[in-house]
Amino acid sequence: xxxxxxxxxxxxxxxxxxxxxxGIHPPGHKRESTTRPVExxxxxxxxxxxxxxxxGAPADPVVKVGDRVLKGETIARPGNFISAPIHASSSGTxxxxxxxxxxxxxxxxxxxxxxxxxxxxxxxxxREPADHRDLEPAEIRDRVRQAGIVGLGGAGFxxxxxxxxxxxxxxxxxxxxxxxxxxxxxxxxxxxxxxQVIKGAMVIRRAVxxxxxxxxxxxxxxxxxxxxxxxxxxxxxxxMEVVAVPARYPAGGEKQLIKVLTGKEVPSxxxxxxxxIVCHNVATAAAVFRAVELGEPLISRIVTVSxxxxxxxxxxxxxxxxxxxxxxxxxxxxxEGLGELIMGxxxxxxxxxxxxxxxxxxxxCLLAVSRSEIEQRPVVxxxxxxxxxxxxxPVNLLxxxxxxxxxxxxLDKIQEFDLFDCIECGCCAYVCPSNLPLVHYYRFAKSExxxxxxxxxxxxxxxxxxxxxxxxxxxEKAERAARRARKQPVTDESxxxxxxxxxxxxxxxxxxxxxxxV
Amino acid sequence: xxxxxxxxxxxxxxxxxxxxGMMFSVILALLxxxxxxxxxxxWGVVVNAALAVGVALVCEAGMLAVRRRPLFPxxxxxxxxxxxxxxxxxxxxxxxxxxxxxxxxxxxxxxxxLYGGLGFNPFNPAMVGYVVLLVSFPKELTLxxxxxxxxxxxxxxxxxxxxxxxxxxxxxxxxxxxxxxxxLDTMKTQLGLGRTPGAIAASEPVFGFLGGKGWIxxxxxxxxxxxxxxxxxxxxxxxxxxxxxxxxxxxxxxYLLDSAHNASPLFHLFSGAAILGAFFIxxxxxxxxxxxxxxxxxxxxxxxxIYVIRSWGGFPDGVAFAVLLMNMAAPTIDHYTKPRVFGxxxxxx
Numbered sequence: 001x002x003x004x005x006x007x008x009x010x011x012x013x014x015x016x017x018x019x020x021x022x023g024i025h026p027p028g029h030k031r032e033s034t035t036r037p038v039e040x041x042x043x044x045x046x047x048x049x050x051x052x053x054x055x056g057a058p059a060d061p062v063v064k065v066g067d068r069v070l071k072g073e074t075i076a077r078p079g080n081f082i083s084a085p086i087h088a089s090s091s092g093t094x095x096x097x098x099x100x101x102x103x104x105x106x107x108x109x110x111x112x113x114x115x116x117x118x119x120x121x122x123x124x125x126x127r128e129p130a131d132h133r134d135l136e137p138a139e140i141r142d143r144v145r146q147a148g149i150v151g152l153g154g155a156g157f158x159x160x161x162x163x164x165x166x167x168x169x170x171x172x173x174x175x176x177x178x179x180x181x182x183x184x185x186x187x188x189x190x191x192x193x194x195x196q197v198i199k200g201a202m203v204i205r206r207a208v209x210x211x212x213x214x215x216x217x218x219x220x221x222x223x224x225x226x227x228x229x230x231x232x233x234x235x236x237x238x239x240m241e242v243v244a245v246p247a248r249y250p251a252g253g254e255k256q257l258i259k260v261l262t263g264k265e266v267p268s269x270x271x272x273x274x275x276x277i278v279c280h281n282v283a284t285a286a287a288v289f290r291a292v293e294l295g296e297p298l299i300s301r302i303v304t305v306s307x308x309x310x311x312x313x314x315x316x317x318x319x320x321x322x323x324x325x326x327x328x329x330x331x332x333x334x335x336e337g338l339g340e341l342i343m344g345x346x347x348x349x350x351x352x353x354x355x356x357x358x359x360x361x362x363x364x365c366l367l368a369v370s371r372s373e374i375e376q377r378p379v380v381x382x383x384x385x386x387x388x389x390x391x392x393x394p395v396n397l398l399x400x401x402x403x404x405x406x407x408x409x410x411l412d413k414i415q416e417f418d419l420f421d422c423i424e425c426g427c428c429a430y431v432c433p434s435n436l437p438l439v440h441y442y443r444f445a446k447s448e449x450x451x452x453x454x455x456x457x458x459x460x461x462x463x464x465x466x467x468x469x470x471x472x473x474x475x476e477k478a479e480r481a482a483r484r485a486r487k488q489p490v491t492d493e494s495x496x497x498x499x500x501x502x503x504x505x506x507x508x509x510x511x512x513x514x515x516x517x518v
Numbered sequence: 519x520x521x522x523x524x525x526x527x528x529x530x531x532x533x534x535x536x537x538x539g540m541m542f543s544v545i546l547a548l549l550x551x552x553x554x555x556x557x558x559x560x561w562g563v564v565v566n567a568a569l570a571v572g573v574a575l576v577c578e579a580g581m582l583a584v585r586r587r588p589l590f591p592x593x594x595x596x597x598x599x600x601x602x603x604x605x606x607x608x609x610x611x612x613x614x615x616x617x618x619x620x621x622x623x624x625x626x627x628x629x630x631x632l633y634g635g636l637g638f639n640p641f642n643p644a645m646v647g648y649v650v651l652l653v654s655f656p657k658e659l660t661l662x663x664x665x666x667x668x669x670x671x672x673x674x675x676x677x678x679x680x681x682x683x684x685x686x687x688x689x690x691x692x693x694x695x696x697x698x699x700x701x702l703d704t705m706k707t708q709l710g711l712g713r714t715p716g717a718i719a720a721s722e723p724v725f726g727f728l729g730g731k732g733w734i735x736x737x738x739x740x741x742x743x744x745x746x747x748x749x750x751x752x753x754x755x756x757x758x759x760x761x762x763x764x765x766x767x768x769x770x771x772x773y774l775l776d777s778a779h780n781a782s783p784l785f786h787l788f789s790g791a792a793i794l795g796a797f798f799i800x801x802x803x804x805x806x807x808x809x810x811x812x813x814x815x816x817x818x819x820x821x822x823x824i825y826v827i828r829s830w831g832g833f834p835d836g837v838a839f840a841v842l843l844m845n846m847a848a849p850t851i852d853h854y855t856k857p858r859v860f861g862x863x864x865x866x867x
Binding site: 350374382418424 | 861
């Protein structure tokens with residue numbers, strides 16, 4: 001277990017901190033990838049840029065196969081309001097717009113733009129540096145939106161949306177907690193480019209008009225805390241504060257971090273803005289700085305390459321769309337002994353079915369685990385209701401009850417136990433003595449419930465339609481009847497008269513035609 | 519910490535102990551007390567323990583085979599062995615083989631496996647087994663061996679074996695010379711005759727300091743084992759503390775009100791199965807309440823029920839009934855002690 005830095009206590013002076021329930025202290029494994037500075041990954045031959053690298057709607061391509069594109073050029077525009085554009089990470093030629101495997105547990109393929117790089121790294125002329133102090137909040141938001149910036153901490157929510165809070169913002173929190181084991185990309189960023197983080201914070205602060213700004217870092221990163229504090233001092237920034245929070249997973253979870261810093265709980269199903277708080281990841285802040293002040297769209301990110309199968313673990317500054325195997329190869333990964341490749345951390349990451357996937361905006365870590373470190377068939381035993389999971393749950397749920405109801409597919413009961421408050425952090429499964437894949441059960445139950453709700457929604461629409469149709473038929477029938485009623489009423493007298501008239505007409509006709517018959 | 523092949527995250531896993539590890543830790547914590555028990559009460563304890571464990575494993579294996587479940591992961595989890603050993607502490611050291619067999623078999627087959635095996639049983643299997651014996655064979659369960667130091671004569675290993683399996687004693691030894699009423703039984707009977715606890719303890723040879731002679735050492739060793747389990751975080755302190763605390767509290771109240779007719783709190787804590795129940799039986803997570811506040815209510819309920827049954831019930835000790843009654847109440851306790859979920863207002867109970 002990683003021992004929390006003893007200096008944390010000193011640094012916390014001046015700011016009262018709170019605590020959240022539960023949590024765990026997994027071994028950090030952060031030292032492996034922090035021994036050397038951030039390195040630029042070599043330019044790949046081919047860049048594969050998925051249209052969906054964020055939460056929301058996929059982007060729509062605006063280039064054609066054969067087009068020459070320049071570094072930073074927009075190649076796909078947002079598909080919707082909640083979406084983000086995609087830019088060419090380097091100059092080259094669009095060689096394909098097709099489905100390619102994307103980072104997803106199922107090995108799913110999705111639309112991608114494939115660029116063959118020309119090695120010239122020729123920038124698009126649209127880059128337009130600016131000083132954020134000269135920009136209106138709306139202009140900042142627009143630049144952030146145009147730059148395709150999404151939450152780089154892992155969630156990938158389009159950042160410009162959070163820059164438009166529509167409410168008074170009391171506190172802006174920059175999340176540099178980075179509580180998951182192995183991941184050090186934010187740590188590296190804060191140590192090596194503290195001014196980008198701080199300037200990014202200033203830009204965001206101007207956009208949301210926040211009164212107060214906190215940069216929160218887990219106290220197991222003393223170097224990052226020192227560097228940020230010194231940079232603040234040397235830049236003469238006095239209205240921003242670096243706060244060391246005790247290292248405990250998942251302290252970097254947005255709601256947990258807000259609780260630690262403010263003692264307030266974001267209401268269930270609500271957003272931090274309800275408390276007057278906006279939260280952004282430190283890497284997002286640095287990207288915002290580059291977008292607003294340098295005019296550079298989001299085309300690269302720092303990614304941690306680590307794990308037991310990696311010979312030289314480190315942080316790489318890599319272009320988005322770089323094939324993952326290139327990155328692994330650059331860090332001397334043992335592909336023969338590779339057992340599992342995870343994008344993200346070991347607690348919340350996604351095990352990749354395909355290795356031939358590109359780096360995307362939310363890819364903070366590539367964790368290559370050697371086969372020998374993986375327990376192939378862990379013995380799963382029944383739940384003995386020991387309650388360790390409930391003690392570890394940062395949301396204070398009763399995971400064993402959720403498991404029980406998920407197993408029996410009791411979807412009403414499981415919602416009474418607040419399934420949808422589960423953040424899927426994995427603490428419960430980490431401590432389960434019976435080795436139950438608890439979070440997987442919750443994901444299953446959530447998707448079952450969503451499917452059921454979708455089905456119900458469709459059924460409601462169908463029922464409504466059917467109802468409407470019946471009403472329409474009824475109405476039409478009534479209308480027809482009314483029309484008939486409006487015509488001459490049919491009585492016996494009139495019928496007889498009509499028959500009589502018809503007979504006479506026939507007789508007359510016969511008379512006229514009889515000479516011909518003869 | 520190990521990585522595991524998993525369908526979805528998390529990929530690492532590091533519980534403080536495994537389910538099997540937990541069972542074997544509890545067994546380990548019981549073993550010193552079992553050794554002391556055997557040392558003070560004779561070979562019968564050893565024979566009973568071996569027989570009980572054997573019967574438990576055979577019953578578990580048989581039921582798993584009938585239920586078409588894999589044998590080894592379950593047999594290896596230690597839970598059947600633990601049930602057997604707990605029952606051994608509840609049975610007289612010279613219990614005939616069929617008594618042990620019936621008790622263990624009922625515990626494993628009916629109370630555990632018929633409900634679905636480990637994790638699915640609403641009642642503590644060892645206590646169900648014990649209560650079945652208590653109501654079916656009350657006479658056999660009163661034939662408690664005396665501590666060896668009090669007994670007129672003792673049996674060696676082979677004569678113990680032959681008594682347990684055939685019921686025959688060597689010439690010249692009668693069962694009366696080997697067995698006597700337990701301290702709790704004596705106290706109950708004598709209090710019923712109008713004597714004061716002080717006088718009873720002074721005149722009856724079965725009493726030592728704190729509780730019964732011999733029994734006190736077994737109980738102190740159990741206490742040490744239980745504290746070790748808390749220290750190792752195999753069990754939490756809530757149930758034992760609440761159970762012993764409430765037993766001490768209620769017995770103190772009655773002792774202070776009328777010490778002539780009520781035994782002292784120390785006597786209650788260190789007699790019978792109070793210690794065993796507090797640390798080893800009531801803490802069975804499967805059948806107990808799960809949240810920490812729930813555990814306090816659950817433990818306190820057992821403590822009070824133990825006192826009520828001992829003082830006014832038909833049996834000298836009440837741990838088994840108290841545990842089973844609170845097993846029944848556990849789901850209700852869990853319902854009313856649901857914690858407040860993050861981001862929710864105060865939960866309506």
